Amino acid sequence: MKPAQSAYPAYLILALGILVLTWSTVLGSSLPAKLAGLGGLHKANKITATWLSNSNQPEEGSFSLKDMRQLTQYNLRDYDLAYAMEASTSAAYQKNQSQAQVLGVNDRYDQFHQINLRSGYFLTFEQENQQVAVIDEDLAQALFQNCNVVGRKIELYGREFKITGVAGADRSLIGTLTDRGYCTVYIPAKILLELEADSRITSLEVETKDAGTTGLNAAVLETALASIGQDPANYKIIDYNVAGLLMEQENLLRNFVAGTVAIVILFGLLRRKIRGIYHFCRLRLRDKYWSEMIKGDAVRLMLGMAEILALVAVMLLLWKLIRFTLYIPPENIPDELIDVSFWADRFKNEIQAWLQSAGYVAPPGEVQLNILNTIQNWNLFLNIFLGWPLFLLGLYQIKLLKEKLLKVEVFCSVFMLAALSLGTTLLLIIKMPPVIETGEVLLVFSSIFLTVVTFIERRTADGEFISEKSI
Template sequence: MKPGNTQPSRPQSAKAACLMLALGILLLTVSSVLGESLSAQMTGIYGLHQTHKITAVRQEDAGPAGSGPLTLAEMGQLAQYYLNGHDLAYGTKVSATAVYGNNQSPVQVLGVNDRYRQFHTMNLMAGSFLTPGHENQQVAVIDEQLARSLFGSGNVTGLEIELFGRKFTIIGVAGEDNSLTGSLAAQETGTVYIPITKLLELQEGSAITFLEAETRDSGTTGYNTAFLEEALTAVGQDPGAFRITDYTMEFLLLNQKNHLRNFLAGVVVLGLLFNLFKKNVREIYDFLGSRLREKYWGEIFRKDGGRLFFGLVKAVLPLGGMLALWFLIRFPLYIAPENIPQELIDLSFWADLLENRLKASFQGGGSGAFPGEAHLHLLQGIQNWNLLLSLVLGWPLLGWGLHRLNIPLNTPEKGAWKMELFFCACLIMALLLGTGILLAAGMPLASDGKGIFLVFAAVFLAAVLKGASIKN
């Protein structure tokens, strides 16, 4: 068989390699864009205080061993004494039926105080939200879904709906959240916001089940949680009966996955820079070895000093790049104390940790989820999958594609140039596609410049090394 008979398989191999490269670049670039967008989304959905808040949600299974339901008197004590200077929102959630004329619809009724909107972003289509003056009035703010279900229109301020057998005047209409997380976390039923005082008065057996307090960045891990636990204990409540979530730490953990993804990308670039350093050192070694066979050191410095100096600069540059890159990608890693075992090999610890994680995910995403918790768990889940896909698919596809890609042996310079041009085109297309995905999903546009730079650096260095290996 002639060697030429094997040539027809090369185009197919090249196409497969290019496809893997394109998919790898696409996944890595979109992962960087999406990861930063998720962080921006988290700071944008929690109102004026963003993620500077801590929440306490009474566990449904607290039982009689708990310290009793939260009361308005205890909320007053918290606001006046133990959480003085910290914005405070509280309320509860019940199911009911909203009635207007012959139309009725099942709804989720949130009884809240006037500070609730400071902790949750609400796009009011019409009217206003609850104010301190509405505390003892039968007024309601409904969402757009309920407005269109009952009235067929969003312009319903001033009209009345019936809840718990009483008439409530609509003072505002909250628009729908059409973002990706908003759509996934949306309730099947409409939502009505009424003053917490009226809900406790009209709904027998109801009690305050959640509270939110503004926090300040203390720089100390666990400070906010300990502060809220002390406040709850001071008013006679058992902190163990509540699910406490520090959103400052949750944002840190969410954003930490972006840093981790960039760190791993940086490690890849560090490896490529080290290979480039070895290649340049080898070139200097071979150059000196060939010259020393015919010349002395002095003659080499006189006649080939410029070339030798240029080679040394080429060898030092990757080292400088490695040092600068390390300062770019390093970050303080936070691991919650409860996730650190006493012994590394402790199967029971890891099994319990996994079980607790699963329970927490079901509690946070179930029907008993406190407003905002569903968004939090969705953001965490998407970010986890985003990181996982970039690690198990993005980098392997890119590496395997580079390994399979062939550059024509007769024109290595032209082949390397074409490969770099192909990489740039893929990066630009991936950026455009990632931006389009965010726009279509209603997510904030927030690009991770560091992550995109690291992907570009990785593919560029890989192309340089690939071209050099073929040339040599």
């Protein structure tokens, strides 16, 4: 006699599918929150312009302190703005030395970036001409073997800088992935320009007052650049409002997939419920009039109609929950549906931008944004093309084994709660904000539950109003 096939592999595949679906939901919600957290006081309400170092006019393409003062006093006087430049040198204290990334910044830089000061304070406007520095805790440990170093001095470029603050290192997943392997020192931009003859102010950040997608933020910044004689084409401009919107949109798309699965299943149940009532009425009307059928089976018909109305209400509620307006950047939309020249120009512009940005070094904020976008893209891909296939494959194998519906439902419910707890714990471990959207979790749970009911126990899911034998 052939031994019974083990159900463990099928349940393992099912568990992996549920784990991927649950984890992608938890992680997806935390990524936009992390982006906002990395933006300091202004969060994602900022727009940046970074000099493409390989532009046609390399020296004229970067900013000067005079440009920054002009923007502050005139074109961008109603906006907070920060600017920065990068260099690298050796930081020393007595016999201890460590390679360091030096960021020359103004006093508003910490309002646009997450700089968690462990002690002291960030650079102030009054210290613009002073040799002061804020160092990170890694450099403090490397030079002093402790972090209580506010008021002490380090040597940069052969000069002494007084330490005014110590910034905590970012130990989160994003901080680890964007770590360049160097310690970080913040000093006034004016001082760095004096010490580094070849240094240039290459990055400008401006707060935004329009959270929409109208292009107003970019227009304001491009006008400001033109006012100081700069060509906006020589800069990479990123509106973080739009970047955050696009990142959140991937979460909405993931929710749309889960909700659509639930709606399709509910529509199947609705169709079968209506068909059941139709067959019931046809059978009753063979030997009864409408009035007799309604009088004798009023309760049964009322319950059937109530179930239909409930299914329709749930479908409408789900649709209201998952629908969203898809945003596509205007530069990616042709004027005509089929426009070969548009796509040819887009391809040519992409090639030109790639050639122009050869040697371009993204600033820290842009690197973090790129990492977050990459994680979010993979998160959506794995949710749709790994999570759902694994889940459905596991259900198919379990159906072949003729497992009981209640057993599968209990397993899915318990494992999803366990996966949700595990996902939250992992977020805390990798120091990502544990954002749990109740609506998103319920969407995934309802999609899983309805799929199990329909897939495993078809007759139960058919919702037959009445069987032929009962007539």
